[in-house]
């Protein structure tokens with residue numbers, strides 16, 4: 001009989017290490033077991049939350065996050081996770097590392113494409129590449145982004161072209177990361193063809209911007225890829241540093257060249273010539289390349305908040321929110337169910353089925369985007385789209401009695417743009433010649449949204465509005481505390497008005 005396990009227990013036999021296990025195998029097995037426990041603990045945390053909420057208690061609060069694509073819905077959701085489910089948030093660090101790497105490589109690709117375009121103008125036989133919706137409009141009329149005269153063409157040297165060639169392997173890294181993610185789900189490529197939620201793929205890659213549907217699938221995928229090492233509560237060692245396929249290796253190898261590229265004034269001239277302001281784009285990390293290209297880079301919480309991954313479909317997230325968040329208004333704790341949706345135009349039809357069952361809608365309007373057009377329709381100004389969307393939400397009869405909270409978001413980018421001298425009045429004609437400072441522009445925009453709320457709400461209701469930069473976790477934590485407080489207060493008031501039986 002083999003020593004060490006009960007002779008007749010088949011499970012013990014299967015789970016027992018092989019008798020000839022080497023020291024290295026043993027170490028690997030123990031690491032894998034610890035990592036499996038870490039993942040299992042994180043899942044347990046989620047299940048416990050669910051089990052607690054399934055017990056009889058106060059009715060769960062339901063809140064829907066709405067707004068156009070890139071408005072900051074998923075980032076707001078991450079703030080909720082950080083506040084109310086930090087263990088699960090931290091357990092996902094390894095998965096977000098891959099997304100951040102993808103964001104970095106995408107920014108570099110855009111620079112390389114811009115260089116190629118300018119080079120093509122210098123040497124007409126060279127190839128050019130497609131334009132991005134993040135290029136800004138020269139004035140209120142949508143028009144071609146390539147309006148700079150040839151005389152102003154930045155002077156690219158052979159060194160720039162060599163640098164570009166040396167960075168080309170990064171494009172393969174992008175392909176590999178996208179392939180790994182898309183392999184995790186169905187690989188349908190056309191989001192616009194998908195109308196029913198149930199038919200949505202988990203992941204799509206479109207113009208190389210990834211979008212995910214099932215929150216669970218892609219994160220599981222990366223846990224599997226990455227999660228073979230020892231662990232800690234913060235998941236900082238959950239990455240397989242010896243994985244030959246790890247994108248971090250090539251990113252590290254190209255680190256110095258990437259830093260040189262981003263530090264080169266001619267490259268910045270190229271970007272300015274092409275009207276590409278990468279700093280204002282989602283998933284911008286080039287100012288942190290020193291840190292991000294380190295061989296053992298681990299994302300910070302702030303990095304995760306700034307990571308960009310487009311959402312498809314609708315996902316539900318559950319949080320148990322403790323008493324103190326409600327200023328003692330209710331006893332015990334209460335479950336919140338927060339719904340994150342995809343904001344791309346083709347995905348908005350999926351929102352309506354969720355309208356009749358919500359306690360609150362948190363609408364995000366990124367007010368910095370007054371000089372940008374929609375990715376899905378380059379004829380539509382992003383701020384105008386947000387205003388129209390807000391109008392349709394406030395006037396929707398299904399939401400007539402739902403608390404509406406408005407986040408006028410991305411104020412940090414708004415302030416940056418104003419400091420560059422970009423004039424709101426050039427794009428929003430009704431703003432006219434008023435002072436182009438933060439105080440005046442933000443007050444004007446708040447009034448505009450408030451007016452629509454007042455004029456188009458089916459029944460009068462309070463207007464809750466906050467200026468936010470939801471990538472700032474500290475300030476956002478305070479604001480979300482206030483929002484939760486307000487929503488619960490309002491729900492309790494309406495229960496009191498309608499009587500205890502309702």
Ligand SMILES: Nc1nc2c(ncn2[C@@H]2O[C@H](COP(=O)(O)OP(=O)(O)OP(=O)(O)O)[C@@H](O)[C@H]2O)c(=O)[nH]1
Nearest residue numbers: 070071072073074075282283306311343410469470
């Ligand atoms: N600087 C800055 N960036 C922000 C802010 N809010 C969101 N972002 C960034 O903008 C990008 C888009 O935010 P998301 O939360 O993914 O946008 P979304 O509304 O979920 O977009 P979809 O999933 O396409 O509907 C991310 O890279 C965020 O980090 C903000 O207030 N300031």
Ligand SMILES: [Mg+2]
Nearest residue numbers: 073074310311
């Ligand atoms: Mg999203």
